[in-house]
Amino acid sequence: MGEPLRVGIVGAGRISGQYSATLARLAPVEVTAVADLDPDRAARLAGQHPGARVAGLPELYAAPDVDVVLNLTTPNQHAAVALAAIAAGKHVYGEKPLAAHGADALAVVEAAESAGVRVACAPDTVLGTGVQTARAAVDAGEIGVVHAATAFMTGPGHERWHPDPEFYYQQGGGPLLDMGPYYLTALVQLLGPVLRVSGMSARPRTERTIADGPRAGTAFPVDIDTHVTGLLEHDSGALTTLLMSFDIWATHLPFLELYGSAGSLSLPDPNYFDGDVRRFTAGRDAWTVLPPRAGYAGAGRGVGLLDLAEALAEDRPHRAAADVALHVLDVMEALLASTRGGASVPVRSTCERPDGIPGVILLE
Structure with a gap:
């Protein structure tokens, strides 16, 4: 290089x-x-x-x-x-x-x-073997035509572990804006951009208490909704059901799943780079773990800079692209607008679906 x-x-x-x-x-x-x-x-x-x-x-x-x-x-x-x-x-x-x-x-x-x-x-977690292996399976038609997806990020709230969590509960914070980019960027990688959204939200608690650290026991107000649910229509025709919540103590919900005409894919947590991708196909009665077949193996935050360096050297588009990040932000803003207005909202931007990574690239 x-x-x-x-x-x-x-x-x-x-x-x-x-x-x-x-x-x-x-x-x-x-x-x-x-x-x-x-x-x-x-x-x-x-x-x-x-x-x-x-x-x-x-x-x-x-x-x-x-x-x-x-x-x-x-x-x-x-x-x-x-x-x-x-x-x-x-x-x-x-x-x-x-x-x-x-x-x-x-x-x-x-x-x-x-x-x-x-x-x-960021996030460049989508360049890891988790999302990229699922991307390779989708592109190969291994679950047929994908018509639906689910994306669930749930937890009891960041005040359980963060010593100064107030900003997560002020304007500009919340589960969607904080964690949504990991899930939505993965969905764009897998299914393409989003055309319109509709959503609802709630604020079950108006006050939270810091649970750990030197300020443990300190209460603070909640200024935003902390439970957001929505529907996303992709331009591919697929529909995603999304749930982002700081109000769920425990669940058996998956992180990300895709549902196609010939089977389903279950993905690991998109906040990380790797993890098992499981496939269920018509005619079988069990899930199968797919071996990693694409993405940066052993990656960590910052691997997107490696892809950028290689893209500049090879004169090709980089994968952690600005148009994707802009589109993901627009999707989140449209969804929050829908929760306030009660109607579906078109997403004002679109983006190219980035190229997948061809094969596994091992980082030492």
Whole structure:
């Protein structure tokens, strides 16, 4: 591939550790600079990558040894950081969501197109062997024509484990915006874009209590609905039933399932890269575990940067694509609008279904 893709990281918070561990394993990617509001935190992250330095934001954007800015800031800063990096002629790879609002995400996409740079966005979990093995089975017609799907993310709430969970229960938070990108990005990979949605939501509790950490026992208000259910119509004709909830203690529901004319597929948790994909086909009386047949094996958060590096070298589209991230955000905003208005809502954008990964690629 020639020279590695040189990465400047903006944001050295909690999620950066997972990215750092992955990037340190990827020869085609090199971390050269780190910026954060906390210089000590930036120094700790830079110290995990030989030769990397702490930099201020203007310095990082202008640095000749930064090809792509990895944007790990909070969602309300995603658009500002991305636009500044694009203005400096850098590619951008961002944590999900692409921006806090669809209009800002669209501005990022349009700015990148005008500047001739690329924008990629998490989640890259869809590049692992879980979703990609299911994708290969769907594309091979192994369960026939897929006409329906289910997607369930359930739990009792992040206050059970997070020491400062309030932001999950304020505007811009909630189960759909927090966890929906993993499920919806997988659904786009598997079934293509969404045409319209309809939904309903509820707020069973108006107050939550932190369960762990130094603030255990602290109560705080819930400002948003925490149980969201909806129907999605894909342009392929398939219908997805979606449930995202912080109000379910336990369940036997699957994570993701696809239902076709000749069988069904059950996928592992799309918040992770791997796990068993199970298939049930007509004429059989048991589920069968499919061996991994596609995707990055042994992957972690940040593998999308490897795909971006390879895409740039091969002059092909990258798979963690900006149009997918924009579309997923539009789907979520449309679904939330439907919960407020009570009618189905068309999704304003569409996207290309990214190419699947041809075969298993082992990351050492």
